[in-house]
Amino acid sequence: MRSPIRSGQTRTAGRRELTRWPMVRAVLRWRSLNWILMTAALAVLCLAIATSLAGTAAGSANFGIVFVWIVWWGLLMGVLLPLGGRLWCLICPVPAPGEWVQRGALICPPGEDGNGASPPAGRPRRIGGGLRFTLGWRWPDRLRTIWLQNAGFVIVALFSTLILTRPRVTGWLLLAFLVGGILLAILYERRAFCRYVCPVGGFIGLYSLTAPLELRVRDPLVCQDHRTKDCYLGNAAGYGCPWLEQPWTMDRNAACGLCGECLRTCPKDNVAVRVRLPGADLVVASGWRLDEAYKAFIMLACAAIYPLVFLGSWGWLKEWANLGGPQGFGLYTLAFLGLNLVVVPGLHLGAVAATRSVAGLQGLPVRRLFVALAYPLVPLGLAAWMAFTVSFVFANASYAMPVLSDPFGWGWNLLGTQDLAWHPWLMGWVPSLQAIILIAGMVGAIGTADAVLRKFTAGRAAVRGLVMQAFFLTGETIFFLWLYLGAAA
Amino acid sequence: MRRAIILAVFLALGAVVLLAPWPMFSPAGGEREVLVRARQYAYDPGVIRVPKGARVTLVLESEDVTHGLYLDGYDIDLATAPGRRVRTSFVADRPGMFRMRCSKVCGTLHPFMLGELVVEPNTPLWRSVALALLAAAGAVTYLAVGRRGTRGREAA
């Protein structure tokens, strides 16, 4: 049976293919690349865990806190995510030990006894995808959504005051991630942890839809006639897609971790990495789902709560968020969950209802428009998070140098930088930078809203709908501008 | 062609919003002395408003442990322990909202111990808001105008 070609796959105009250059292809197909990147990251992660658990309780002098919540978060939100989508997943060390155990190898491919062929006597039979040492349980169908990741993110965000400031808490959290990743790799198939459990994966999957980088098959027609589907099942040269993605139908970035296995396994050399204009995947209608819509709401709500709690001048609110008393934290939890799960989606519902009526879309089910119009919130949410990140990264990045010399905070001076004083960087530029980012995100959001509406209607009705959407999106942007450039009191 | 004109018009308007001089609605200058009390983990007052051009004297006092006060944008740094007031003076010649940050580690929530100094009128905020409105109007106009017929750009 031939697989249908999706509309998202045929849109290649204006996209430049990077893998046309032999150097790029060679580097991306180099098996050792993944190992080098992940091992370096794993070393940093282990150091972070060690320093968080054993080092000083003063967060600003602890390698774990500084390099995870300032350096890594800054790189992720400021560079990797806007420019590369899920590029972090290529480097991420959390699944690395588990994947190495699954494959029984750090670098080398399954080899000739991989995938289906009877293994030589005495060797264990390989499980799907070329894997060896895993029970390979199938991930339950009901959990093949990002709801788990939504819940995980909300919980981590709720306790973030504690996590960001107590090295011990960060240490245990990172250790739990690492152990959880290994455990799930031994029990379940491939990178089920990454795809369905990791809270970070939840939001970088959604935000990767805006990225200017993509990995797709070059010509879906070639895949239509290809029977063995090596990219999913694996072969001697590589493993089947660890992300449980089917490259021949892939039309969005959301679940592709850019690991490059399909580049190595495809016998037709039909896989390409391309650059394109940002935001292209947001309007791929086949991917519009309620769980992703909720992720967009959660990220937007948190992007508003974080500056209020962390950057605001209200000490009592910080105390509430800091578990300073059961009533305070109880109220904070209620407000936090309410905003994330009820208020922001509720406001969105209002905006959708208004748009629906002015655009004459009363024939369309509300839910369909509710989900579709959540996607314009993605560029705006990303911009809001980038603005937040700019604020605290510029202010606190100077902690990175001393902490490299004295990771545990015990008075060492390995590189001679231990006594460098804290000094915020370029704080005078931060408000302008934040304004530019937020306005750019707003323009992207309006553009996305236009593209979404034009899937349902056209002409004057579409314009009216767009004006209504722009009204709400501009209002939200002005709210964020007030949060970052205005005084909250 | 129509779209190019729209783009040019809105860009020009944007430049006007960014660069046009802003009128002062209230008297500028003057002298302000503000006593700022620092405690874990907030300043009191949390928000200070001064008119542009005023000579501001910040007096820092701590209520519980050693705290600091760093002012974004003006690069001012004070620090003190309970029982000692320190002060500094500067002219608030840059408008906008500037955060006060604690510059001496004072406990777990130290990186989030923040206050705000607003030098009024807060022209960066108003200009940004105006730019946002302009950009929204420009985007909507650009997208609405210049389409051929009713066909969208991609097949649904």
Place this chain on the structure above:
Amino acid sequence: MRGWLRGDSTDGHRGWREHSARLVTLALVLGLPAGLLAARLGGPGSSSRTIELVARQPAVGGWSRERIVVSQGERVRLRIRSEDVVHGFAIGRLGVDAGTIEPGKPVEVEFVADQPGEFTFYCTTWCDPNHPRMRGILEVREAGRASAPAPPSTPDIALRGLDAPREASAIPARRPSVMRGQGLFNAQCATCHGGRGEGAGRAPAIGRPEALQDWSPVQVFELLGGATPTGVKRMSSGAAIHPQPTRGWTDQDRWDAVAYLWSLGTTPDRVDVGRRLFSRNCAACHGERGSGDGPGGKSQPKRPADLTNARTMLAGTGSLYTAKIRRGGMGTGMPYWGNIFTEEELAALVDYLWTFSLGTQD
């Protein structure tokens, strides 16, 4: 063989690439933290006799060690680090001062313990309502002894009446002026007592620091007016009435002269030392201006004394205040400073204290 050289895996065998990768990974992942931890045990700062001291707010532990024992003549190196807020470290009577200790920036201090005895190390920056209790003992033992000699005792700690209420019979209407007092003294008193109160013949040397230690300002005020001072205080000659009381002087004149007399017994440098000691050790409770309204005082059992209150302060003597500071407050929250301040420091501090009520700093 060729497959092995290429590094590939063929027939399930692993090439050199895979094996070296496994080595490197293991080395990095386990080796990095382990290596760093091993360095801690045997590396910089772990050489002989670096004693580590961790400072925390008293509510969560205070100093990590209550007692440090060293031998006389030993070169002691302390590494002090803070885990929460800014602390300070100093050792009383030894002149060891590490300054402030910021979290994440450990401070090392080195000294030679050349005197035997028990010394108090204490936190010098207000860090907690129980900051005054953040102290420990440094024990310097003589060679061959199992314990250190006890700290010197001071007889005046047992001074009776240390806590008795005080009330001056008169207080100045305005802050006394040392300059005016100097003029008045030179005009009337210098002929007998000497230009700087150094004494001549039967007139005692009232300008020496120890001369007026047991006199309160109000007693001198009354004496100058020709009256018997409160408590029938007698001069060194045994008489209770001054042979040449001032005539034609107003009350304010007499207070000015008293202020000048008090300033004769000290120097601006000593007052400055006192000011710094006060700012570091006392201002948190007693307030920057001495009015007893410091933030630290809010958590003490009793409100700190108002050192600007002339009614109470002018009725006390230098010896009384020295004794009070030494002994501490017996449950009021005023700490015991006896084993921390040297005699010179106490004298400087009391000299500074007088400036709050008597204005001797002008």
